[in-house]
Amino acid sequence: MAGFAERFLHVDMDAFFVEVERQRNPALVGVPVIVGGLGARGVVASASYEARSRGVHSAMPMVEARRLCPQGRYLPPDHGRYEEVSVQVFELLRTFTPLVEGLSVDEAFLDIAGLRLHYPDPAAAGDELRRLIRTRLGLPASVGIAAVKFISKLASDAAKPDGLVVVPAGGEVDFLHPMPVQRLWGVGEATRATLEALGVATVGDLAAVPEEMLSSRLGPSLAQHLHRLARGIDPRGVDGGDAAKSISAEETFDVDITGEAEVDRALLRLCDRLAGRMYRSGYVGHTVSLKIRFGNFETLTRSETLVDPVEHAPALREEAQKLLGRVELAGRGVRLLGVGVAGLVDAAAPRQLSLESRPQEVAAGVVEEVRKRFGHNAVIPASLMRRSGRQDRGE
């Protein structure tokens, strides 16, 4: 027996951060809730539907959200908790089918073709999945189902909040063509503006433009991608098991920082945070990068690829400081600083350790063990301790 024609199921948790907060504090149910950075430069990460009805949306500056919705409850994000709940959600999804591809903490694609034996139609499978998430975890989720991968994601969007939409096989173009182009995956503000200049406003308009025309404005890769999507064509299947490619840590300061000493201290703090994450995720990396954004939002990056992978905080700090040395600060205010590693390699893979690095490796391992037991702030680099005041929060 053949599987369902509409084999792609996209599940998207509704206002995920907000709903997790409501799970542990029921007083937040039914009132506008906004989760996001509470500092002067914070933005909205998640807004409840009560807040959205007042015009609040994610990525909006917090200052603006407070103006639109002064009666809202404002909470800082607790990513550790969201990660825990996300693990529970994905465990539940995998009891449904092992063919699960996570897109972020709160959404995933499932291949449900093989569930034909268990459910009379795809909608019944989607209803059951939503019911399970609701009863087992107490969280609302929306589901979209289609025969084409990216259409299922648009369908879950159309289902929000707390609903289900099935786009029947053969109905893709009717569903798609009236939509504004920016709904397509890969069309952001810049591409939307380019398309608008070509007289393209809807997906239907886009489908009528020859690919060569798109290619000359957008490059061959994006042109082919969009040309296909506009016709409802998406050859991708559900693909799990994607290893991480990079890890990074960055911080936007409430007030621009200036002076080499202050920038250096912030950089060391970030390196320390990043090293901890690398250790916990079991990766080491060959390429170290530095990101710096000035007060005027001008942003630049510097990176270097090393023969031996960087594993622990000391080596990371040394590299990051070298990269910082290649940037002309000239007393300019620094708005954001970030460090990252790419070219990731499994830390457990056999590697050559130089003799001189060995004591450092051991020491760094000890630091992480102590932090695992007593918390991040149990160990702080001496260079960050000279000034009193609050230490950077751990993760």
Place this chain on the structure above:
DNA sequence: TCTGGGGTCCTAGGACCC
């Protein structure tokens, strides 16, 4: 209303090798 933090992917130019 000045624009987070975590990522992925693409492009373009230059170095380097054959």
Place this chain on the structure above:
DNA sequence: TCTGGGGTCCTAGGACCC
């Protein structure tokens, strides 16, 4: 004597996604 084309890696920047 001068010039080539392909392939790969690295760096920097930028668009985009949640």
